[in-house]
Structures are given as C-alpha cells and as structure tokens.
Amino acid sequence: MPENKKTRREVLRDGGRLLALAGAGAALGYAAGSGKKREYVWQLDPYKCIQCGKCATECVLEPSAVKCVHAFAMCGYCELCTGYFEPDAEKLDTAAENALCPTGAIKRSFVEDPYYAYVIDEALCVGCGKCVAGCAKFGNGSLFLQVRHDRCVNCNECAIAKKCPAQAFSRVPADQPYLLKQAAAKKSEPGKAE
Amino acid sequence: MRLLPIIFAVLLTACRLGAGEEFRFPPPEFESGYSLPQTTHPAVSSCEIVDIALLALALLAAGFLAHRARSRRGLVALAVLSLLYFGFWRQGCVCPVGSIQNVALFLSGGIASLPIVVVVFFILPLLFALFHGRTFCAAVCPLGAVQELALWKPVKVPEWLEHILGTLPYVFLATAILFAATGGQFLICQYDPFVSLFRLSGKVSALAGWGAVLFVCLFIGRAYCRFICPYGVLLKACARLARKRITITPDECIRCRLCEDACPYNAIRIPVPGGVERKTAPRERKILAALILLLPVLATLGALAGGRLGVFLAAKHPAVKLAEDINRRNLGETPKDNLPLIALRINRGDEGQVLLRAEKIRRQMKAGAATGGAILLFLLGMKLILLTVRPPRRDYEADPAACVACGRCYEYCPREQARLKIVPFDN
Numbered sequence: 001m002p003e004n005k006k007t008r009r010e011v012l013r014d015g016g017r018l019l020a021l022a023g024a025g026a027a028l029g030y031a032a033g034s035g036k037k038r039e040y041v042w043q044l045d046p047y048k049c050i051q052c053g054k055c056a057t058e059c060v061l062e063p064s065a066v067k068c069v070h071a072f073a074m075c076g077y078c079e080l081c082t083g084y085f086e087p088d089a090e091k092l093d094t095a096a097e098n099a100l101c102p103t104g105a106i107k108r109s110f111v112e113d114p115y116y117a118y119v120i121d122e123a124l125c126v127g128c129g130k131c132v133a134g135c136a137k138f139g140n141g142s143l144f145l146q147v148r149h150d151r152c153v154n155c156n157e158c159a160i161a162k163k164c165p166a167q168a169f170s171r172v173p174a175d176q177p178y179l180l181k182q183a184a185a186k187k188s189e190p191g192k193a194e
Numbered sequence: 195m196r197l198l199p200i201i202f203a204v205l206l207t208a209c210r211l212g213a214g215e216e217f218r219f220p221p222p223e224f225e226s227g228y229s230l231p232q233t234t235h236p237a238v239s240s241c242e243i244v245d246i247a248l249l250a251l252a253l254l255a256a257g258f259l260a261h262r263a264r265s266r267r268g269l270v271a272l273a274v275l276s277l278l279y280f281g282f283w284r285q286g287c288v289c290p291v292g293s294i295q296n297v298a299l300f301l302s303g304g305i306a307s308l309p310i311v312v313v314v315f316f317i318l319p320l321l322f323a324l325f326h327g328r329t330f331c332a333a334v335c336p337l338g339a340v341q342e343l344a345l346w347k348p349v350k351v352p353e354w355l356e357h358i359l360g361t362l363p364y365v366f367l368a369t370a371i372l373f374a375a376t377g378g379q380f381l382i383c384q385y386d387p388f389v390s391l392f393r394l395s396g397k398v399s400a401l402a403g404w405g406a407v408l409f410v411c412l413f414i415g416r417a418y419c420r421f422i423c424p425y426g427v428l429l430k431a432c433a434r435l436a437r438k439r440i441t442i443t444p445d446e447c448i449r450c451r452l453c454e455d456a457c458p459y460n461a462i463r464i465p466v467p468g469g470v471e472r473k474t475a476p477r478e479r480k481i482l483a484a485l486i487l488l489l490p491v492l493a494t495l496g497a498l499a500g501g502r503l504g505v506f507l508a509a510k511h512p513a514v515k516l517a518e519d520i521n522r523r524n525l526g527e528t529p530k531d532n533l534p535l536i537a538l539r540i541n542r543g544d545e546g547q548v549l550l551r552a553e554k555i556r557r558q559m560k561a562g563a564a565t566g567g568a569i570l571l572f573l574l575g576m577k578l579i580l581l582t583v584r585p586p587r588r589d590y591e592a593d594p595a596a597c598v599a600c601g602r603c604y605e606y607c608p609r610e611q612a613r614l615k616i617v618p619f620d621n
Contacts, residue, residue, distance in 0.1 A: 009585075017324050017435040024317055024324075031300075031313045039309045041238050050537045062395050072230040076219025112226040119231065140217045150236035153285050153393065156292040157380035166537035167512070171305065174238045 040171035042158040043179050046144035048168035051133035055145055056126045058160040065152040066127035066145050066160065068105070070120050071181050074142035077115035083135030083143045084108055084118055100130050122148065141181070149177050242311035245284065249315065249334065252276055253322045256329035256599070261438050264610065266601035269332050273339035281336030286389040290315045290330070291337065291425040292382050294367070295374035302375035319425075323432035327440050330429065331419060332599035337388050338419055342600060346412040348458035356460050357581070359421040364573060367424035368566035369507070376558050378511040382424060415458035419598060430595040440592045440599050443607045447589035454590065456603040461596035466587040482582045485575060492571040500567020504560035511559070517552030520545050 006014075044055070044066065055066035080092055084106050089098035094108050105124035111117045120143075127145060135143040161169030172179065252272065259268040280289070288296065293316040300308045319330035331338045351359070370381045383389070387407040390396030410417045419426055442453050442462065453462060508514050516538070519529040529535065538545065592603065604610050611617045 013435050017437065020324055020432060020435055021321075024321055028313065028317060031308050038307050039238075039240065039242070039311070040305070048537075048541055050533070050540050052533055052537075060390065060393055060396055069233055069235075072233065073221060074217070075221060076217065077222050078219050111228050112224060115222050115224070115228075117228075117231075138218070140219055140221075146235070148236060149238045154238075154240075154287060155383065155389075156287045156289075156296065157383040162379060162384070162512075165531075165533035166541060167534075174240070177238050178235050180235075 039174035041147075041149060041154050041174045041177045042152060042161060042169055043147050043172045043177060044145060044160075044164070044168045045170070045179050046146070046168075046181050048166045049129070049132070049145055050166045050168075051129035051136065051145075052165055053128050053130075054163050054165070055160050056128040058163045059127070060155060060159050061151060061153065063125075064127040064160070065147055067122050067125045067148045067151075068120050068127065068129070068131055068143055069146045069180070070118065071142045071144070072117075074140050074181065075118065076140050076142070077111060077117060078139065079114050079116055081108070081116065081118055081135070082138040083131035085134075087134075100134055102126070102128060102130065106131060118143075144181055146178055146180070240311075242309075245311060246314045246318075248279060249318055252280075252334045253318060253326075253330060256333040257322060257326040257438075260329050260332055260440060260599040260601060261326060264444060264601065264604050266604060269599070269601045270342070272333035273342055276334050277336045277339040277343070280334070281340065281388070281392040282394075286336070286386070286392045287383075288312055288315055289337070290319050290335070291423060292380065292386070294425060294428075295370060295380045295382055298371045298374040299377065302377070304375070304377045320428055320432050323429045324435055325437045327433045327436040327438065327594055327597060327599055328426075328429050329599045331416075331426070332601070336392065337386075337423070338416065338598065340388055340391070340408070341411045341416045341418060344408050344411040345415045345458060348415050349413045350455075350458075351414060351460060353460065356420075357577075361574065361577075362421050363424050363427045364570055366422060367427045368570055370424055372507065372559065372562045372566060373511075375562065376511060376555050378513070378555070385422075387418060416598065420459060420596075433594045433597075436594055439594045440597045442590055442592055442603045443609045444604075444613045445609055447591075448609065449589065450608060451590075452608060453603045453606040456606040457592070457597075458602065459596060459598060459600070461593045461598070462603060463587060463591050463593050465589060466584050478582055482579065485579045485582065489572060489575045489579075492575040493568045496567035496569070496571030497564045498567075500563040500565070500570075501560055503567065504563030505556065507563055508556045508559035511552075511555050513548065514552045514555055517549050520548060 056064050059065055084100060085092065085098055086100050091098060096104060099106070103124045103126055105121045105126075107119045107121060109117050109119070129145055132143045132145055135141055158169055161167075252275075255272055256269065259265050259272060280286075288311060293312050296305070296308060296312045297316050299305050319334070322330060332342075333339065366381075373379050373381050387404045390400035391404040391408075407418055414420075442456075449465060454464060456462065509518070512534075516534045519531075519535050520538075522529050523535060537543075538548070608617065
C-alpha cells in the first residue's frame with residue numbers, strides 16, 4: 001500500500017469525526033435557538049416551606065446557605081413574638097433561656113410602647129427555621145427562609161432540594177433569584193437589593 | 195405548571211393585604227419616627243465568561259502539552275492548576291461530567307433553556323477529544339487531576355477485570371440520563387466522590403466516600419475515570435475518532451518493549467502478529483459469526499431486563515415515593531418518613547395529581563430503562579465482537595479510548611530520550 005493512501009480505518013474515522021462534528025454543530029444550533037439564554041439558581045418558595053429544619057442540615061455548606069429573612073412590612077412588632085420566644089418562656093426579655101433561636105441570631109430591641117423590633121443577624125443564622133415556624137403559627141408570618149446568594153455555591157443539584165419534603169426548591173432565573181413573600185417583595189428596593 | 199401555586203399564593207396574599215385585618219397583628223403605625231429597616235438581598239455573582247475562557251485555554255494548553263511539547267511535567271502542572279481553579283476555587287459546579295444531566299433534563303423538556311456555561315462545559319471537551327483525544331482527562335478535569343496526583347503504587351488490573359469493570363460507566367451513564375430526564379435526581383452529582391473534597395465540607399459519609407475513592411486511587415490509577423465516570427463514555431467515543439492520537443514514541447516505534455509496563459491505566463496495546471494464518475483461524479471465525487447472530491438476541495434481552503428494572507428504578511423517584519406513601523396511608527399503614535405527606539396536607543396539594551404524575555413517571559422510567567437496556571446489551575455485544583477481531587498491530591500503541599494522555603509513557607521510549615538528547619541514539 002502506498003504511504004500516502006489512507007487505510008480503510010482512517011477513512012472511517014475521518015467520516016465518523018465529520019459526522020460527530022456535524023452532530024455537535026446541530027446540537028449547538030438547537031441549544032442556541034431555544035429561546036432566551038438564562039442562568040439558573042436555586043431558591044425555595046416560602047409559601048411551600050413547612051419548616052422541617054432540613055435546610056440547616058442538608059446544605060453542603062456549614063452553616064447552610066439558607067437563612068431567615070425578615071419582611072419588616074409584614075411584622076406586627078409584637079411584644080410577645082412567637083418567632084422569638086420559647087412557647088414556655090419565663091419572662092419576655094432577651095435572656096438566652098427564653099429565646100427560640102438556637103444561635104441567638106434574632107436581636108430584639110424596644111421601639112415604642114408596646115412595639116419591639118426583631119432583626120436577624122445573618123452571620124449567626126443557620127437556617128433551622130424554628131423562628132419561621134413560630135411566627136407562621138401564631139404571628140403574621142413575616143419571617144421566612146431564603147437561599148442567600150452571597151453564600152450559595154449553586155450546586156448542579158441542590159442537596160437540600162433533594163431532601164425537601166415539600167418540594168419547595170426549584171431552579172429560578174438568576175436575574176430574579178429570590179422568591180419573597182409578597183409584602184416583602186413590594187417594599188424591597190429593586191436593582192441591587194434584589 | 196410550577197408557577198401556578200405561586201400565582202395562587204400571591205393572589206391569596208393580595209386578598210389578605212387588601213382586607214387588612216387578615217394579619218393577626220396589623221403592622222403598627224409608629225409615632226416615634228421609627229422607619230422600617232430594608233432587608234437587602236445579595237445578588238448572584240457568577241463569572242461564567244471567565245470559566246468558559248479558562249476551560250478553552252486549559253484544553254488548548256493540554257493539547258499542546260500532550261501532542262507538541264510531549265511534556266508530562268507540563269501536563270501535571272496544568273492538572274494542578276485545573277484542580278486549584280476548577281476544583282477548589284470554583285468548587286466543582288457545573289462540571290462537564292455533571293452537565294450531561296442538565297442536557298438530558300433540557301432535552302426532555304424539564305427546563306426551558308440551557309445556560310450557555312452548561313452548553314460549553316458539555317460540548318467543548320468532546321470537541322477537543324475529536325481532535326486531540328482525551329486531553330481533557332489528562333489535565334483539565336479536576337476529578338481526573340486529583341486521581342492523577344494520588345496515584346502512588348500502581349497495581350495492574352488484569353485485562354479481563356478491566357473489561358468487566360469498564361462496562362460500569364455505560365450502565366451509570368444510562369441510569370443517570372434516565373433519572374435526569376424524568377426530572378428526578380442528578381445521580382452523577384449525588385455520587386460525585388470529590389465535590390465535597392473540593393468544598394472541604396459535607397457529611398461524614400461524603401468524607402468517607404472521597405477518602406475511600408482516593409485510597410483506592412493510590413493503587414488503582416484513576417479508578418473513578420476508568421470504572422465509573424459517565425462522561426468518559428462520551429469522551430472515549432470521540433477519542434476513537436480523534437485526528438491526532440497520543441503516540442508513545444515521537445517517531446518510529448522500534449518495538450523495544452520498554453514502554454510495555456509504563457501505563458498504569460492499561461492503555462498500551464502491544465503488537466499483534468497479523469497475516470494469513472489469523473484470517474483462517476476457524477474457531478475465532480465461528481465465535482465471531484455466533485456473536486453477530488447473538489446481537490439482536492442480546493438487545494431483546496436488554497430491553498426485557500431494562501423494563502423490569504425500570505419499575506424498581508422508578509420507586510427511587512421522589513414523586514413516586516410520595517405517591518406510594520399516599521397509597522400506603524390509604525391502606526392504613528404509616529409510612530416511614532411522614533414529612534412529605536404532612537407537607538402535602540399543609541400546602542393543600544392535590545393527591546390525585548401526585549398519583550397521576552407518579553404513574554406517568556413509572557411509564558417513562560419503564561420505557562426509558564427498556565431502551566437503555568437494549569442499547570447497553572447491544573453495545574456489550576459489539577464490544578465482544580471487537581474483542582474477537584484483532585487487527586494486526588505492528589507497533590506499541592496507546593489505545594485512543596483508554597489513554598487519558600497522562601504522558602507517563604513518553605520518557606520510557608528511547609526514541610523520546612534521543613529526541614530530548616538525554617541519551618545518544620544511533621539509527
């Protein structure tokens with residue numbers, strides 16, 4: 001066989017490569033033509049959340065990327081906040097034994113009689129949802145959980161989503177990465193804040 | 195469909211706000227001049243353009259180092275850099291291996307569009323494999339890099355075992371596509387042994403997982419790449435068609451046998467004597483004929499077995515699990531994990547919908563698994579056929595499918611040493 005002539009195998013291989021390239025091209029074209037290109041991030045729907053506590057334990061991060069968010073516009077500023085106090089709290093003060101939050105991430109401060117403000121310290125919050133459950137049960141439901149995108153590493157499959165019993169997690173467009181409760185969404189600033 | 199409950203919830207809340215007294219404790223009117231604090235929501239930060247550019251750059255560099263420079267040292271350095279950036283800095287996601295599932299989910303209509311970064315991460319290494327072979331595995335993939343660096347005392351896996359274990363990635367790929375396409379789970383990500391290493395976090399089971407895999411990789415080179423990696427299946431297919439193959443020797447092979455044991459990944463093929471006597475070997479011809487006739491039988495068997503297996507696989511799907519829990523509760527039993535049922539009740543979910551969806555997933559799984567089983571066993575038959583026809587081979591060659599372009603064999607070749615002027619070589 002002359003040196004410059006291709007063997008049958010080589011011809012087959014070249015043909016196969018051309019076919020594969022054509023296939024890849026077609027696939028790329030199809031993917032490119034399929035509407036608007038969007039990046040996705042994970043978020044949880046607070047209206048589906050049942051505060052099971054798995055956000056705190058299932059996230060690949062320690063502590064979790066899920067944190068409690070406070071919609072101040074929905075808050076009743078109650079003196080007896082069921083998101084803040086243990087159900088059998090001895091006294092309505094900021095002593096640790098009376099507080100529901102296991103990490104002391106909720107700061108309670110007096111505003112005016114009879115109102116108290118509750119502010120989340122996100123650095124301490126572990127996303128256990130205990131306060132969310134308390135507020136939802138007897139209060140206005142102004143506390144709710146959200147994936148915080150300064151922490152979330154956006155796993156290809158969210159480890160919490162896999163375990164969420166309410167299937168509250170979904171991929172949402174990265175330009176609208178939060179699913180806030182309505183009153184909170186209305187009040188919060190568009191642009192950088194969102 | 196996913197939006198419906200959200201819209202519903204939004205409407206409900208709007209009604210509540212309109213009514214005003216629906217808040218148990220109406221938000222107060224402050225007299226002291228207190229103004230409501232604003233909750234800020236940190237934006238998503240991503241640098242996918244940088245990721246895409248670095249991936250392309252790393253693939254180009256790997257091709258250059260493996261084919262032109264023939265430098266193992268360079269490849270190892272690039273692997274370290276890739277491990278640091280794609281592994282520890284980017285923390286793994288999205289990676290080409292995992293992107294298979296996003297593509298499957300997109301093609302099955304599970305997500306509306308594929309992010310550009312996913313498309314590029316899926317297709318670019320395959321395109322490069324069509325030209326350069328598996329240089330992605332050599333020095334770009336962080337999973338490959340960590341195993342490449344871990345290999346300490348290579349143990350040769352016997353050929354028969356290599357062939358048997360080598361079928362596992364095909365099975366894993368088929369199962370992963372099936373699960374991703376039915377919108378269930380991303381198995382590749384769940385069973386990714388190294389992602390928790392890259393994140394330096396995770397549960398004890400994850401720690402034990404990557405610990406165990408790394409321990410195995412001390413002795414069995416790239417155990418994950420060879421016997422698990424589903425992306426490797428696609429890369430192998432592309433690498434078989436590669437324009438440039440990894441060559442052990444920079445010029446002509448002198449069949450000195452020095453490279454015979456150089457490869458820890460069983461990728462070096464030794465010369466096979468060819469000629470007239472092989473063509474007439476009657477026993478092998480009979481086996482070949484039998485195998486070709488067996489192909490349709492194998493495919494049918496695969497379809498039947500897959501169909502059976504599909505029912506079993508479907509039971510792992512969360513939606514199917516929930517439906518089974520509902521059925522069990524209706525029969526008066528208490529399911530082990532009650533939370534999904536409680537969540538369904540609290541959120542006033544429609545149980546009929548759940549049951550219907552589960553039935554649909556069962557059907558899809560069964561059909562998908564039957565198809566997958568048929569394809570898998572057909573491929574197995576093809577593999578057996580390829581094992582019987584051994585074309586004569588003159589030289590020591592790297593098998594383009596098995597070779598991950600690590601570059602170990604280069605320095606075993608006296609021709610290479612002559613090229614680098616380490617030893618004088620006399621033609």
